[in-house]
Amino acid sequence: MDVDDNFPAALRIVTEIQNIVNKDVKLKEFDLVIQPESQNKSPVLHVEHCLGLETWCVRHVYQYVYQRLILHRKRLKRIEPNDVVPLLTCALLINPEVFTFWNMRKELVLSGFLELYAELHFSSLSLSFKPKCAEIFIYRRWILKNIQSNDSITNDIVLNELSVTMSAAAAYASNYSAWNHSFWIVEKSLNLKNFQIMVHQWDFTKKWCREHVSDHSCMQYRQRLLKCFISDKSCLRHLKSYFSKSLVRFFNPEEKHKIMKPSDECINEALGVIIDELYFNEDLIVMYHSHEALWNHRRFLCHLLANTYCTDSVKEVLMNNERRICTSIIKGNETFIKKHAIWLQRTLSIPIKLL
Template sequence: MQEDVFPAAEKILSEIENVLKKDPNLESFGIFPAEDNENKSPVLHEENALGLASWCVKPLYCHVYNRLLNLRQSYHREEPALVIRWLLGALLLNPDVTTFWNMRREFVKNGRLNPQEELRFLSIVLYDKAKCFEIFSYRRWLLKLMLMDGKDLTSDAETLLRNEFQVTSMAAERYKNNSHAWSHRQQVLLMLESLCASRFYSILENEWEESTRWCNSHISDYSGFSYRQFLLRKLLVQKQHPKQPIPPAEILTRRREIINNFCVKNKNNNYILHDATCEQVLNVLHKVNPKECPGVKYEQTLINLSYWTEDCMFNEELINMFPGHEALWNHRHYLVYSFIALQNSYKNFYSYKPECFEPPRNLELFRNNSTVELVEKFSQSPLTTAFWARNKELNDTHKSTSRDDDPANRFITRNVLCNLKNGLQNK
């Protein structure tokens, strides 16, 4: 890029820097269309929002880019405050340059930049560039640094990480199918799992409820459903923490009722859930013989299963309301894969093991087993017959009204469990 002479550049950068320092509640940055007016500043600051006139964007970026590039190539020293100001301008206008983020990392390491202030700056940049991978990568680096160090934390670690949920929600709202935002949220949740093990189940439940609200109002956003699948895997294999009490009776009753509502779709499922122990219910659901398994927490396993049945019914509701949305049918595919995994896992271990839910294993089982093998493996268990009945009803409802290229027809064609030649209902 050639050198551009822009005398007003440093003055504009100073104005932007002053706004960031003076307004701790600044939330957003954006570029607004405007022609050059020598008597008016291109920097606009109103109601916790920072704006920059479009006419100065190109010359300003050329100014900071050339100076930062020359600085890297010549290895000569500049006043740190000046370099930080250049980086501020460069990253506000184009946050996709890894080199510039690495330069800010160096300033954080040597104490020239405060990590807390950096997180605030990143939120402002993210408002305009909501799907920038470099921003999320830098945020995670800052979080790990702060958690490792501890001295830069103005609040406890859990509060710091929970604040990231708000940031990712904002980014996901600003840019649909924002895979980088949802991936960042997954990484933050994993950090919480390692730091707050005793409270993690409660955090996970809250995220599940938030995911339900999100998916209910963003039915075409598959990135949001992908995050929900991540949560479901976590909930299916969740173990009772030693510091956690046994689930209260009302919670257990409510989660059992969810499973019961799922299974009564098939009128042949006439077992009584309420009068049986959790172990008996699970054995009947999966059609396995009772076996003594020391250490297995059947109450927790039953609760875990209820999240899968709850998600199946939630997915059905959305498909019936919005049948043409491919994200909903693709999510249904995941529910089929996880169904096969949880059936296999309980058959072998009388609980749900994380290794059984690895996607490659699910896909391998799903692709390599013939229809007959799948029927023999899972036939006539109440869970299978209920799931098959629900899938069949979805297929029968939407296939007659959908086009050949409709997501519903593609699901029906590919879904092994929904196309059994001799349906389980007739067995």
């Protein structure tokens, strides 16, 4: 039986969706609308630049487009490019995790049937439905590489890409695919000597961490940014110089304590950035108890500090600082503090005696 006979309304629905995607340049979201039965009207909804498809027809529409696309891919049935585009649009909106369909879309881009900037918009629409889909981010990177080869990636494109990525990260907790894509953008910006993008992300994710204290992917992203700051002095020059207070606080915890000063070569901006992040992490741990992501991030910072600045003064002050943390906020954090103390002893040879 021909696929047309399975669901006669499929072609009309596919065409309607493609027309909306083509005409509404402000289209921002796609989702499935729960409706178990047909209401004798179009299942395609278009309201306030949002596109929806009623659930009762999803299986039939997807089966229709999938069968046709596979037949075309295997060269068992010839379909004109203009007819393939609507099929791919519907297929990738409903299920964007089929990499074969994205490859077919790439071929249409290279053939001139699809435009690069329009594909950025379409893939962001697909991303609104599946914000963690790695295939979409891979496709976006391919699009951006082609834009860069034909032209140059402007600052507006970069900021828009970061905005799309942050929207995906907000829609799905611990969205590693989104944060990984964001770091790819940062790396491209660094290659072009655009250091302000990295500074922007450093400041932005600090606010993000305050609101998403369990998002380990964001903290891992900050770890990667921090490594870039330490390895590239050009990045540090663009950061605000507010790390001196953190240095004073770290090496002089209280007036009664012996003033401990590291060797001159250790006092630099990179050390200040690490210590400032260490205190920021401490503030979050004090405010939000029992979040493993915060303690994992702290262990990374301790390891980075101890291994980047291998001096006795830094290690001794780090030991005193971690002892202070572990003894002052033990209530409500007993399990995490015990794990942290064991880790300090085993990994950094820093003994922490708990009361």
